[in-house]
Amino acid sequence: MYSASEIIFSTLKECLVSLYGNLDEKLIQIQPTRKEFEGNFTLVVFPLLKLSKQSPEETARQIGEKLIEQKSIVEKYNVIKGFLNITLTSDFWRQQLLKISETPRFGFAQPESSGKHIMIEFSSPNTNKPLHLGHIRNNLLGFGISRILAAAGHKVTKVNLVNDRGIHICKSMLAWEKFGNGETPETSGIKGDKLVGNYYVRFDLEYKKQVKELIKYGMSEEEAKEKAPILEEAREMLRRWENKDPHIMQLWETMNRWVYEGFDTTYQRLGIEFDKIYYESQTYLLGREIVMEGLSKGILEKDPDGSVWIDLTADNLDRKLLLRKDGTSVYMTQDLGTAVQRFTEFNIDEHIYVVGNEQNYHFQALKLILKRLGYSWADNIYHLSYGMVELPSGKMKSREGTVVDADDLLDQMEETAYTMSQESGKLEGLDSKTMDEIYRTIALGALKYFILRVDPKKNMLFNPEESIDFNGNTGPFIQYAHARIQSILRKVQTLDAEPRLSGYVFNEKEIRLIQLIESFPLMLNDAATQHSPAIIANYLYELAKEFNQYYHEYQILKESDTECRNSRLLLIKTIAQTIKNAAWLLGIEVPDRM
RNA sequence: GGUUCCGUAGCUCAGCUGGAUAGAGCAACAGCCUUCUAAGCUGUGGGUCGCAGGUUCGAAUCCUGCCGGAAUCACCA
Numbered sequence: 190m191y192s193a194s195e196i197i198f199s200t201l202k203e204c205l206v207s208l209y210g211n212l213d214e215k216l217i218q219i220q221p222t223r224k225e226f227e228g229n230f231t232l233v234v235f236p237l238l239k240l241s242k243q244s245p246e247e248t249a250r251q252i253g254e255k256l257i258e259q260k261s262i263v264e265k266y267n268v269i270k271g272f273l274n275i276t277l278t279s280d281f282w283r284q285q286l287l288k289i290s291e292t293p294r295f296g297f298a299q300p301e302s303s304g305k306h307i308m309i310e311f312s313s314p315n316t317n318k319p320l321h322l323g324h325i326r327n328n329l330l331g332f333g334i335s336r337i338l339a340a341a342g343h344k345v346t347k348v349n350l351v352n353d354r355g356i357h358i359c360k361s362m363l364a365w366e367k368f369g370n371g372e373t374p375e376t377s378g379i380k381g382d383k384l385v386g387n388y389y390v391r392f393d394l395e396y397k398k399q400v401k402e403l404i405k406y407g408m409s410e411e412e413a414k415e416k417a418p419i420l421e422e423a424r425e426m427l428r429r430w431e432n433k434d435p436h437i438m439q440l441w442e443t444m445n446r447w448v449y450e451g452f453d454t455t456y457q458r459l460g461i462e463f464d465k466i467y468y469e470s471q472t473y474l475l476g477r478e479i480v481m482e483g484l485s486k487g488i489l490e491k492d493p494d495g496s497v498w499i500d501l502t503a504d505n506l507d508r509k510l511l512l513r514k515d516g517t518s519v520y521m522t523q524d525l526g527t528a529v530q531r532f533t534e535f536n537i538d539e540h541i542y543v544v545g546n547e548q549n550y551h552f553q554a555l556k557l558i559l560k561r562l563g564y565s566w567a568d569n570i571y572h573l574s575y576g577m578v579e580l581p582s583g584k585m586k587s588r589e590g591t592v593v594d595a596d597d598l599l600d601q602m603e604e605t606a607y608t609m610s611q612e613s614g615k616l617e618g619l620d621s622k623t624m625d626e627i628y629r630t631i632a633l634g635a636l637k638y639f640i641l642r643v644d645p646k647k648n649m650l651f652n653p654e655e656s657i658d659f660n661g662n663t664g665p666f667i668q669y670a671h672a673r674i675q676s677i678l679r680k681v682q683t684l685d686a687e688p689r690l691s692g693y694v695f696n697e698k699e700i701r702l703i704q705l706i707e708s709f710p711l712m713l714n715d716a717a718t719q720h721s722p723a724i725i726a727n728y729l730y731e732l733a734k735e736f737n738q739y740y741h742e743y744q745i746l747k748e749s750d751t752e753c754r755n756s757r758l759l760l761i762k763t764i765a766q767t768i769k770n771a772a773w774l775l776g777i778e779v780p781d782r783m
Numbered sequence: 784g785g786u787u788c789c790g791u792a793g794c795u796c797a798g799c800u801g802g803a804u805a806g807a808g809c810a811a812c813a814g815c816c817u818u819c820u821a822a823g824c825u826g827u828g829g830g831u832c833g834c835a836g837g838u839u840c841g842a843a844u845c846c847u848g849c850c851g852g853a854a855u856c857a858c859c860a
Contacts, residue, residue: 223803233802235840245840271840272803315860355860469860496858505786506856513858520860549787550855576788577853584853606822615820631822643796647789648853655794659822661808662796669822677819727797730807737823746819783822 228274245271298342311543333722341717382451475526576648602632638664670733
């Protein structure tokens with residue numbers, strides 16, 4: 190079907206051509222009419238004045254008259270300054286509504302119809318600490334974008350590259366060996382990822398103590414930080430890991446397993462899943478061959494000490510290390526390797542990395558290096574760079590324990606949902622299992638909306654003192670609108686007249702709602718091209734708010750005129766459907782009652 | 784110092800591919816539940832869109848410069 194904006198565009202174009210002859214399409218500027226004026230669409234006439242050679246008002250009137258004369262879908266128009274406000278007929282909007290209501294997944298493209306295969310990497314946790322609010326933002330963004338891109342018709346592969354090796358893991362392992370007394374998730378009753386995280390904090394505590402001690406004995410701070418015995422021990426452990434020392438390998442596997450079990454619980458709770466999970470312990474050697482090849486081609490350079498570099502100063506970046514003097518690889522080397530592997534072996538067209546903005550420099554360099562090495566697809570790498578979640582006290586730091594834990598936050602929110610629900614008594618009569626499910630849905634919806642409604646690239650603030658709100662511009666607000674509609678629909682068994690034939694004339698508010706529903710595909714498209722779930726979140730809010738106002742102002746079930754009643758029922762049913770679809774893109778479920 | 788991003792109401796955020804009188808929510812205050820779910824609705828107060836120039840019929844939006852904040856510029860990942 191053609192959208193109203195497409196129709197109004199071609200309609201206007203036809204009229205303008207007949208008035209002024211052929212013209213540049215860019216001159217036709219159409220926007221939805223602002224709330225305070227009458228009309229559905231507005232044509233800005235200023236750009237057309239050169240053609241009409243008349244005043245803005247006269248030009249607008251001329252075009253308006255032409256529209257009325259030639260087009261039956263145009264009901265009326267009005268002119269304010271240089272703006273031509275056009276009102277389309279109620280019947281036109283009814284037809285649009287009918288078509289939408291008959292398309293359950295309205296706005297969604299056919300699966301994989303674009304022919305484009307996009308890989309998206311997100312989450313990518315370290316296995317030495319539990320997930321906190323910052324990770325939640327990463328996960329929700331990645332998952333949201335995946336759904337949005339899939340809905341836009343792309344083939345999407347979601348991957349998670351687990352950072353399961355390195356010095357930071359050894360720190361947890363070492364602290365556990367030293368201070369753990371054999372503690373396990375089973376013996377302690379602590380969730381695996383938290384248990385391991387505790388030892389990461391424990392390590393840092395000990396490390397700081399030792400540094401302080403060394404400084405007291407006259408060492409410089411810099412040297413002390415470098416030479417603390419426990420850090421040396423951790424380094425030694427990493428060396429033994431790299432040499433596959435059986436004892437270390439076993440410890441590593443055990444503690445990682447604890448973490449994975451913990452992660453799985455949290456992922457499941459958040460409703461997040463992946464198509465493929467990579468482990469860095471299996472990919473960290475990738476990229477060396479690519480570097481060697483670049484070296485032989487003279488694109489890279491070798492220093493006297495044997496380390497390999499690329500000089501990016503011509504592009505305003507620095508010199509970047511690709512292989513250490515001992516020949517081992519660094520972070521960048523591995524990323525080069527995995528990128529080449531994914532583009533060539535999986536034949537993907539685009540690769541999105543959901544990674545915090547602290548790594549902007551890294552990804553800028555990554556793209557540039559790949560380009561220098563001759564990979565033309567380097568331009569199809571997109572770094573979805575998102576801002577930090579900050580606390581009033583500043584950044585979250587796992588090491589220092591100043592984080593908002595993902596599980597704790599969810600628990601707290603479920604508690605809020607429970608309390609609010611008990612107070613309202615709306616769920617009375619349901620069994621406790623169903624009720625629990627609803628609390629979970631509301632808590633999750635609140636959290637997801639809270640995170641996703643903010644433009645990804647902006648830093649956002651979370652104040653743990655003020656718990657996440659369930660009123661106003663929130664997830665539950667949107668869920669509530671849906672539940673209200675379902676509540677009405679539950680009470681009506683059949684539509685006792687065919688809405689298709691109805692002579693009911695929609696009022697302004699109703700047409701605004703239809704127009705909003707109708708613009709959903711545009712929003713989806715915007716969200717996909719801009720990689721921004723926030724666009725969908727804000728759209729949802731607008732739709733829910735508009736509905737709530739409508740709900741308050743007009744009767745539906747009690748409307749005696751059946752044509753009116755059925756038209757309204759069709760409208761709200763379609764609103765519910767749209768809310769559900771849009772919320773799904775964000776991973777937010779909408780309950781039928783709450 | 785270089786690079787990137789951000790700066791809109793007391794707070795949290797929309798709006799930014801140039802269009803009409805800059806919007807929401809929270810907080811404050813005043814109303815609305817014998818009427819389809821009050822997690823809602825209505826109203827009041829609250830703004831130098833960081834500052835200064837420029838581009839033009841028109842700038843919160845684009846350009847330049849400054850100011851303020853964040854991140855980054857590791858033989859860490």
